[in-house]
Amino acid sequence: MAVAEVGFVEYGEVFTRRWVVETILDLVGYTTDRDLTKHILVEPAVGSGAFLGPIVERLAASAVEHGVRFEMLADAIRGYDLQPQHVESCRALAAEILRSHGAHEGEAQWLAHTWIHHADFLLDDVDTPADFVVGNPPYIRSDDLNDATEDAYRARWTTMWGRADIFIGFYERSLAMLKPGGKLGYICADRWMRNSYGARLRQLITERYAVETLWQMHDVDAFHAEVSAYPAITVLANQAQGPVTVLDTTAEFGPDGAREAAKFTFSDATDAEGAGWVGSRLDDWFEGNDLWPAGPPALIRLLERLNETFPTLEETGGNTKISIGVASGADKAYIVDQNSADVEHDRLLPLVMADDIRSGVLATPRKALINPWDAQGNLVDLAAYPRMARALVAHPAVRRRFVARKNPERWHRTIDKVYPGLAERPKLLLQDMKAQITPVLEPGGLYPHHNLYYIVSTGWDLEVLGGLLLSRIAEAFVDAYGVKMRGGTLRFQAQYLRMIRVPAPESIDGDVADQLRRAFRTRDRNAATRAAEAAYGLPEGTMDAIKQSKPSSQPDLFS
Secondary structure, X not given: OOXXXXXXXXXXXXOEOHHHHHHHHHHHOOOOOOOHHHXXXXXXXXXXXXXXXXXXXXXXXXXXXXXXXXHHHOOOEEEEEOOHHHHHHHHXXXXXXXXXXXXXXXXXXXXXXXXXXXXXXXXXXXXXXXXXXXXXXOOOEHHHOOHHHHHHHHHHOOOOOOOOEOHHHHHHHHHHHEEEXXXXXXXXXXXXXXXXXXXXXXXXXXXXXXXXXXXXXXXXXXXXXXXXXXXXXXXXXOOOOOOEEEXXXXXXXXXXXXXXXXXXXXXXXXEEEEOOEEEEEEOOOOOOOOOOOOOXXXXXXXXXXXXXXXXXXXXXXXXXXXXXXEOOOOHHHHEEEOOOOOOOXXXXXXXXXXXXXXXXXXXXXOEEEEXXXXXXXXXXXXXXXXXXXXXXXXXXXXXXXXXXXXXXXXXXXXXXXXXXXXXXXXXXXXXXXXOOOOOXXXXXXXXXXXXXEEEEOOOOOHHHHHHHHHOHHHHHHHHHHOOOOHHHOEEOOHHHHOOOEOOOHHHOOHHHXXXXXXXXXXXXXXXXXXXXXXXHOOOOOHHHHHHHOXXXXXXXXXX
């Protein structure tokens, strides 16, 4: 068993409250009404024993109930931890619990040492087929590992890529351990469900395993310390995908609400609500490596239906494209006042910035990009543009950029290429960070800056599309699939905009299209939402009912 020299001070420890642990054990089925002595449970990071204590209590009680000698339990638990002090304290905890259930000192100490190992779960070589894997895996970015440890992790666990947290590897190994029908129950930050680095793990789960239960607990006091993670309880199983129980909670959610929600999870009910929670049962789960949504269960159900029924924006034809504006790598050099810059006029490209659309309408732009690209997309010869050359040379940061050091002869290029013809095209613009989705029409003549995302299309009336995007339906996609900033600010990045499903433009009734167009022109979100509901074939008031998150008030979709 290899112990990794991890190379960081913090171990990503977040200790879980007792009622959350008990809930997870109940959800995976590690309960005293069954003979737990016949099953194997793995805990990948025992920490202070938050999970281990209740696990040993349940196992010991089951052994006594079923008349199984303690000496027969050597294979019932396997726990890991990197910190020796945690290993020793958890061994002492396990031994104490065993003694309290009638084990003598020798067998209590022997079992505790047999169960709990000083090892790195991601590098340990023991292959333990498990009926259950439970816990709270560590929250550590791969950037914070030393190079050798990171390389070793990534070599073994192929779902770890990009700037992944190491809990991605914990999921992969835990799933690989599960026997047929075995279950994994984690409380863990859920950002992997809505980030690109979680794509391989999502693909693995949807191809080979089943999502059984997903409880979103973003505002719940689930840990003994305040953390900024957005946690969720996730139960996965080594079996074919079936129905999924989805729960959304509030800060009031606690032990009583958890007991109610667990009863709902094991019932046949489609919808339910209780103290600090609302839940729904979905018939299936999302496929492939696409992002998984978060939010009220009614919203997730709606998105599941919309995903099955409608294409994404870029699938609607008409060369519809979502992209981001130009990044220069040295904005202080390349972005100038278009009326006073001492640069050749044909090298100034009028630029639209985030400040120009912040109010929700297009203001008169004042900035321009010093554009080193010609109309064919080639770099211009600096000798032909001495004023542009002087303006760029005046900023030493331009030559210090990686792109300039890599190719000194082309040092004057912007990081991103300026696409010929894009400035002239009408486009919808969206600011990256904003509280609400706010598309703005730019009729043509301006090039977007890199903190703006844009949509161009020859198949859409952009004002009709703008009306759809102004609606709460479009915003719900970004809200559910996107990673939120503090204070609830949304990120309107291309990866989230590409999740928006829309009716094909030719399928939208003429009167509805007129309503969408008017709502966009007047920036009337409510009118846009009502018209969008009609365009999607949803009952009027669908989004209002979902906002209330009351199952009893949710209309039948697509009625």
